[in-house]
Amino acid sequence: MFVDSMRRVGLFGGSFDPPHIGHIAIADFILNDRQLDEILFVVSHIQWQKAVDREILDSHHRFEMVKLAIRDFDHFSVSGIEIDRGGDSVTVETLEVLHNQDPTAQYELIIGEDIASTLSTWRRSEELEKYADIVVVGRPGFRLEAAEQNFNFVFAKGPQVNVSSQGIRSAIKSGLPISDLVPEEVERYIRSEGLYR
Secondary structure (H helix, E strand, O other): OOHHHOOEEEEEEEOOOOOOHHHHHHHHHHHHHOOOOEEEEEEOOEOOOOOOOOOOOOHHHHHHHHHHHHOOOOOEEEEOHHHHHOOEOOHHHHHHHHHHHOOOOEEEEEEEHHHHOOHHHOOOHHHHHHHEEEEEEOOOOOOHHHOOOOOOEEEEOOOOOOOOHHHHHHHHHOOOOOOOOOOHHHHHHHHHHOOOO
16 A cells, blocks of 8 residues: 555644643644644543643543534544543553554654653653654744654644643633633533633
8 A cells, every 4th residue: 555545644642621722723734734634632541741730630521622622623533542541641552552443544643842852751752653753843932953853753833822721721710711712612611611710
């Protein structure tokens, strides 16, 4: 089979706590820039590689919010593979499962520059490129030069949307508006479920 006939899938993992317009803008940019067939949002169960000094929102809520955030995008989908597996979310294990489910798919792992600078600390990071090309998207405040050189990164200067999930959570706690930061359906869900108060 020729590589050109393979389904090309961008794997966009994260806690999405909550998903915001920056996530959508990056996914849409990469879909078109890399000429992918699909962007698969993978909602993490536990991101062991991130130091978390707070309790992360239940995975059910995060999964539902991603579903709402992407529902108007034909080439976006969401997976609960890491939630279903439970335990720590280990990216290479997720890639192994996806590859076994569809060996003909060609995967591209989408990460930010902040992640690229510490990728070698991930569990079994040396195996990542066996399953996927690694696409590094530029983010505000980080430089591409800071990325580790142990990997064959593909660099993409994506949209510079200065919004973060942490900032959104803080805004909600402070009673500030978030309508410009998250998709409308996500805001409605957050309000109706009383999240992040």
